[in-house]
Amino acid sequence: MQTNKTFFLFFVFVVLLVFLFLFGAHAQVKVERWNRFEISLKGPVTGNPFTENHFSAIFSNNSKRVSVDGFYDGEGNYLIRFMPMELGKWNYITVSNIAALNHRSGLFTCVAPNNANHGMIRVADTYHFRYEDGKPYYPFGTTAYAWIHQGPELEEATLTTLKSSAFNKIRMCILPKYYTYVTNEPLFYPYEKGDGKNRWNFKRFNPAFFRHLEKRIDDLNALGIEADLIIFHPYDKGHWGFDSMGKENDLLYIKYLAARLSAFRNVWWSMANEFDYIKSKPRAVWDDYAAAVVGHDPYRHLCSIHNGSVYYDNWKPYFTHVSIQNGAPVEDFGRAGLLRDVYFKPVIYDEVCYEGNLPQRWGRLTGQEMTAAVWQGIIAGTYVTHGESIKGNGDTIFWAKGGILKGESPARIAFLRTLLENGPGPLHLADNWKDNQTAQTDSTYYLIYLGKPKQKEWMFSLPKKGGPPVGTKYKVDLIDTWKMSVTPINQVFETSKADGYRIYDKNHSLVSLPDDSYLAFRIHLIK
Known part of the structure; x- marks a missing residue:
């Protein structure tokens, strides 16, 4: 009996140790x-x-x-x-x-997270963004549609380029792209091969494809870059058939994609690039697809849909922000802000044409035009995505395949990002009815953009709307947005009583300007 009792106690002891070990693990x-x-x-x-x-x-x-x-x-x-x-x-x-x-x-x-982990991006203050921990986020994005389908050498070159840039968002296709300047076959395909009649088995995914995608998303996260993932696109046209899999298979793809990627904090969902050019998918189906993405994502990542020629119903609840293809709103003052008043959501002009030298009209902006477009968006309280389509030796164009940035605008966009992030907060037009050059956070901080026209001199002047009381003192910096310089103006400006809809310096002082385009002024309250 004693032996049995001893064995039983030993057995209980062993079970307890195992339990404690497993629980502790x-x-x-x-x-x-x-x-x-x-x-x-x-x-x-x-x-x-x-x-x-x-x-x-x-x-x-x-x-x-x-x-x-x-x-x-x-x-x-x-x-x-x-x-x-x-x-x-x-x-x-x-x-x-x-x-x-x-x-x-x-x-x-x-x-608790480490200092580099700020969480997901959320919409903030109706028109802007911030990280989950409260840190402001200003989307300064770029575009490299098929960069993850180019093989290790070029993909690593793209990451090296991004690491040394100021871009914190990249628009990229999940499915491979077959289009002008991008006609190579990818290393991985999203589906297993089909039988003799069907090239692909749309019911069986290729995990290697998605593991590779995940690795690149993590690579971007390590650089502090958001992956704006384009779920569908029209750049296939029967080459693979991934643009015309049928609704049942599309929804299966969305469910699998969300299950794999929703736990990646730097993921954004873009339902489509140029949704209206995907002729196999009628307009009505996009509500179902967007609802599926939102329904399968327990964290509610940012979600948008990108247009070609016709805007989608961006006010619908699936969409957290507005992604627009249209260069006209950022060609002149004030236009970019109009869509804010339509949708009451953050607006990102995700394609306004590209800095490049291509014969196509969408691929031949100068560096100055690309930079000016980004400034026009920022001043209006919106955001603009960069793209580069400079063709050199070979056919590696950053917009298409990634690689090395060759253009003049990325450095100037980085300069603007620094200005914005060193300021007190996101901007909006101070008086969007009558002054489309002056942005403010409040009456303590203004940014005035002159654009391409040259001026010989400048008079301190602010909109009355949201303006300061009499006797408020400011310091002003002259900014050359192209030469990337900030020059303090050696003068204190003091506001006088409003004259009509404007507030001037009490002495109506004039400041002489250099013979340059693309100047701006940064105006700080003197405390």
Whole structure:
């Protein structure tokens, strides 16, 4: 009897040690806020695991329950990715129609993020953006549609270029692109090969394609760059058929994409590039597709839809901001702000033509024109995305394939970004009815842009609307937006009583200007 009792106590002790070991192992798993926690389980490979095996998990803490879709990653691997939004302990339990994947539970601890992790981007103050932790975010983006389909050498060159640039967002296609200047076959395809009659099996994804995409998204995140992912585009035209898979397969693709990528904090969803040029998809279907993206994304990443010739219904609730293709709004003063008053959302002019030397009209802006377009957007309280289509030796154009930036505008755009980020906050037109050159945060800070016209002299003048009281003192810097210089004006300006709709310096002083275009003024309150 004593032997049995001893054995029983020993057995209980061993079980307790195992339990404590397993519990301790789970308890020691720590994940930064807004980073990824991943569950990886082995499951069946028979049949079609992409469509027949359902796998999800419920994550909960003291106040929240979040349901997250899992996905099949090939070779019997089933994954769930979760981005914790709140600190503290999180528990999870899996749900599946497969016994090996069902009712698996565990926990981890969400800890404070490091200094480089500011979380996801959110809409702020109706027309602007900020990180989840409150840090302002001003989108200074660029475009490289097919850069992730060019092979390691060129892709790494693109990342090196981006690292030394000031761009903090990049517009990029998920699916490969077959278009002028981009006709190479990618290393990876999103689907497995089909049978003799069908080139692709749209019910079976190629995990290697998506793993490569994920690596590049993480590479961008390490550089502080948001990945504005274009889900569909018209640049296929039957070459692969990825633009005409049918609605059922499109929705399956969206669900798989969201399951894999929603836990990446630097992801933005762009439903399409030039949605109206994808002739296989009628206009009405985009509501269903946008609803599917939002429905499968538990974190509600930023989401937009990009037009060709015709705008979409950007006020619909799926869309957090407005993505516009149109160069006209940023060719002159004040136009860019008009769409703010239509949509009451942040407006990003994601294509206003490109700095380049191509024969096509969309690819031949000068560096000065590209830079001026970005300034016109910023002054109006909107944002403008850069693109470069300079063709040199070979056919590697940054807009198409990435690589090396050759243009003159990126450095000037970086200069503008520094000016904006060193200021007190996002800008809006001070008086959008009568003064489309003067932007302000409030009466303590103004930015005035003169654009291309040259002036011999300048008189201190502010709009009465939102302006300062009499006797307010300011200092002024002269900015050359092309030469990237800031020159303090050695004078204190003091406001007088409003004269009509304007407020002038009490002495009506004149400042002589250099014989240059693209000048601006930065006006600071003297405290």
